[in-house]
Amino acid sequence: MKDDHSSTRACDCRESSPDRPCDAALAAYRRALVEGDLPQDEVPGCLRSLHLVVEDRDSPGFMIPISPETASFAALGPIEEALARQRRNLRSARAALSVFETLYADVHRQEQPALTRLTGHAAISRALDAAVGSCHEELRTAQPGGGRPSHVLGEALPRDLRTLQRGVRQRTIYQHTVRTHPATLSYIEQVVAAGAEIRTLAEVVDRLIICDRDVAFIPFSEEPNTALRVQHPALVRFLVKNFDNAWARSVPVSPDEAPTRSPVITSDLQRTILLAVVNGETDASIARRVGMSRRSVAEHMRRVSAQLGSNSRAQLGYLLATSGLLDP
Structure with missing residues (x-):
């Protein structure tokens, strides 16, 4: 007898679903239980793959039913063994990678690229999440373009609240025009309540994110979804000074002020x-x-x-x- 373990379905007919056999298979199993056996050519494939029938040694060409509890050892055993093997492989791969991670960190700690071009939304998001997640003291951001789209604010709010909860000081400069943008004002109200500081200027030159005084992110070019990660101490220090100068010239936003301009x-x-x-x-x-x-x-x-x-x-x-x- 050949057991079909390649299919993930309980039955190979059109009426079956991934977790429930078809009525024909159920009827065949019931008939086998009542009559004691079934001709081999009348046994659905799913009963064989689930090991619910075995060959009748006393009656060649016929198959007899066995209980699902007994069948489970044969049907589920190989799957459980494969899962256990995969878990062992996972632990081994994780342990091996940790050794290389240590080596990687040692090398790049001594010689880290000062400027790294990031291309694509996914690459930029991963780099930003890692930098903001490692921020311990202060997060400085400048956001040009007036009011921000609601979906962008929805993604930023949980991340910023987590950063503030870790005790990181967060200062953000927007443009004056956000003061009449309801979605941005709602976001500002929530982060200010959590401890953030928000100010506005008539003009914000370009987008800027600085984590502590270690790493900064600026646009790489006018092309969308491109960014430059800056890790050169002198360049980061220059960007920090520019941000602090702009901050000194900006106007604080009060969360409870009316959405009008002074x-x-x-x-x-x-x-x-x-x-x-x-x-x-x-x-x-x-x-x-x-x-x-x-x-x-x-x-x-x-x-x-x-x-x-x-x-x-x-x-x-x-x-x-x-x-x-x-x-x-």
Whole structure:
């Protein structure tokens, strides 16, 4: 008799499911129990694979049923043995890898790459999770682009709360425009309640993440899903100083404040927009710079144009440069 252990199904007919045989198999087993045996050609394959029938030595060509309890030793034994073998292999592989992990750490502790390009969302996420998970003192982040998408905030919130619960100081700089973005404000309220510090600026140059003073992450290029991991002490120190300078110029966010902009923030935003106009930037470029829509940028420019009596963009740039509105 040939036992079929290659199939994961209890029966090979169309009516069976992975964990329940078909009615024909159940009927055949019942008939075998009642009649005492069955002709071999009338025994479904699943009864053979589960070892529920064996050849009748006294009646060649017939098979007799046995109890499921007895069949379980033959049916389940090889599976349990395979699982035990896999567990032994797992322990052996884990032990061997730990030796190589020690060797790897020893070598890279002495000579670690100062700059590493990361490509792809998965690679960047793994590197960030490892760095943030190893952060012990302070996490500094700068987030450009105004309000962040809800799904991004949903992924970031549990990770940031875990970091704060470990006693890590977390400081984040956003752009002023997040103060009217409900999803980002909700996220800010929760992390501030857990101990985070949030401030805003009119302009955040680019995304930045610094873990302690050991490693930093910055965009590698304009291409999406590319990042640069920085581990050179001098470069990380430079990025820390830039962050701290921006932090000193930023405005704290109070979780219980109304979602409006104060005169200081409104003036800061308007000054940044008008300076960009004087420098000849387009509406789209200015919108990206301050993290707001092109329509909002155009509305700012319309108001100032009406105030100065400007009839063209070129004239507006000249009047702004000579009016004193942009003086410190």
